[in-house]
Amino acid sequence: MPDPAASEARFRKAFDEHFDAITRYCFRRLPANQANDAAANVFTVAWKKIDQMPEDERALPWLYGIARYEVSTFRRSLRRAAALSSKLNSQPRYADPDPETVIVRNVEHASVLQALHSLKHADQEVLRLRAYEGLSLDELSTALGCSREAAKKRSARAVKRLRKAAGQYDWSSPHAPRAIPKGGDA
């Protein structure tokens, strides 16, 4: 029987160390008013599964894995909502729903971001975990819940697709052209 005090101490440690990272993860993927709920959800699940949480530096990727599932569930709902009943949908089928009303600093970043948004969600998630959350392949495998080989494959796959999508732009140039959005100009 786990010691309640020890469990609470473990939880508090994980919360103190990783609250910011998990919050940022959720804010990158969800509207602001939902991101807080999602982050709280992650730690709620973590509390319920405290005996499964790794003690060491693997705790954060483990939490990312929970966060990924939570966001994935949200995405299943919105993807279904977006798929065909969205009669004004002129975005790619797997367009990222997040509120990246980010102010992109310059055109070349916009190009890479646009390429990212053109990818399937699974690829976007892997790239975000690598680029934004800065996960190593081992950490990625924990977050994705797969083997390191599988994580390596998926990461290589996602980078290759990003490269292909970004390839239509000279993303190394600050003067990359911007594609005309579907249905008109922004």
Place this chain on the structure above:
Amino acid sequence: MNDDQLLLEHLAVTDEFAPDTPLPAEAWTRDAALAEIERRVGMQTEERIRPRLPERTRSRGWLVAAAAFVAVLIVGTVMLFWPGPDRGPVVVDTPTTTVPPTTTPPTTAPPQSSLNLPDTWQRVGSQTMTPVVGLFDMIATRSGLVAVGFDPGEEDFRQNGVIFSSADGVEWTRLAEDDPALNLGAVLVYGVTEGGPGLVAVGMGCEDDAEPCAPHATVWTSVDGTSWDRSAAAPEVFGELSALLDVVNTEHGLIGAGGFYTTVGETELIQPTVWFSSDGIEWERVWQGEAYDYSSATTLTGFQSLAADADGRVVGVGTAVNDEGEFVGAIWTSTNGRNWDRIDPNSEAFTSDTDSGISIIDVAAGPGGFVAVGSDGGAEVAIWHSPDGVAWTRADTTDQPFENIGALDAVDAIGTGWIAAGAGGTVTLWTSPDGLTWDRVHSIEPGYAAAIVATDRGIAVAGAVAGADDNHAAVWAGPAFDPAAPPTDPGPAPEQVQEDGAPAPIEGLSCEELADIGLGYAETLSYWVFYERPSELDPDGNGAPCEAFFPSEMIEEIVGGADKLAVEILVDYTSGTFTAAGPAVDDGFLCPGGSVEFVDNTEPPPAASWRWEDLYTCDDGGGSFVLGANEFYTGAQHLAGVWDIASGTDGYVGLTGGGGFAVHAEVTNVIIGWVWPPAGEN
């Protein structure tokens, strides 16, 4: 730093929430978050009982904000277009004269003598429907089936309208592909009906390629679907930024519904709008509801779908605001198509106890009245029934077999009952004798459903399947169901949504059926391995399924010729090891085991979703070989494809091989097939 790292670094620069920046202003403080966590942990043991409404647990706010995305889409999509001048709601005077209809709508589904829908459920016509993104509506006509939608217009980023027809429901043909009426500017077709000169389709579009593009409600008419006329831009009728989302032919005339989109200051407004025509060509804007701010909507708003019964009652469904300004399910009704009443917007039957709100997506009329379907917060199905289009009851779906399905997308009358389609991953069908109690009758395959047509010859569902790089249009067809006597075994529960790759065709197809749907041998072999090598497809048990249905050269290209030696390789990606067994190992042409390491992703062959190459290094020091895997099908728990030997070192120089493989949960790979030694060595 290699190129991949450089690319990731480049991407990381776009991170608005970088680790070295403060948390966003909207983020909860740690104390607030902890308080919420404590509250939720305490909440888990509570039970909630609502004696009058369907019992449902409170969805997590973030889950239910699914439609925030939709609202972003709507807002974002509209903002892509010309914002238009500031103006308030437009109130249209009711016309003082009534123009009698000059076209007679079909009163009941005409005999579908040409339809010959299959006895087993299958995807039909998918080969001709690529690369179209999706279909949005489908109807039964006097001469078969017609489905409409639009493609992404990749060349110029302007969507093109798409029309498909089928006389028998199995063979589909795209019509008017080069018709300027469907290609000029942007064309988005959302609904179709028989009427006017023959067919009437509705949607939105821009007339030219000039920028900015301000799409407006548009009507297309055709005699037989092979060529179309497009309504002229007429802002006084169709508005300057508007959409027609459905059309129906009634005893009163043709009725189309959608909305006006206007901006007042910084407020985005939608105004439910109805149009009327007696001939499909000349249209009047006959009714507009109150405009409301939809920028914070968490679901689709306005009219989405129309239906009319044999008594002339017309019903439109969608989402709008109630008196409190909350977004709720909306049902409007009319007895003449020109004057519309909103069914009590404050009724609890149209509200959600989640934060996201109700989407009413489709409605159908039949002998049993009307049934409307949709979603509660994107997480649960929502269903309403009315005997007359006026009095509505929401079905209690709490203990009904909807599993993980979050919405029903399409509904039609079948016999005296109803049939609905939804897809929380797998396109699935349910029937009901009364519109309130439902039975799952069949799960088809992963994809999306947009429309369903039930005829006396069977059922057809239109939508899309997830392709390797994008969705593409699909129609599934199969036999009818009796809502009063649903099948006792509806098959396995729907799978969760696919996130990657292409789904396999439905299980249980014969070699002949696989060949009929146009699969090549690699896809057929992948299908066989994906469904765990059913013996029905390989009666002689030699590991090469469906040999009688493909040319021998096609088969041998993948699995080798007479000199091949069988092998089975098991790969454990967790430990990075493999073991091999079979005549190829016994005769010394392949080692019994070693290590496996991922090498690279390379260009996949046509129809394959992906290709990767792994390096197999033998423990016996005999050398190594690179095994390439072409992934064709992806499922929730595994994927499958065909393999080959790309290269070898030392004792494996010149070794070739091929066969099928199935990866389970990304941990183990079962590779079966053959190797054929270098010439002269067997």
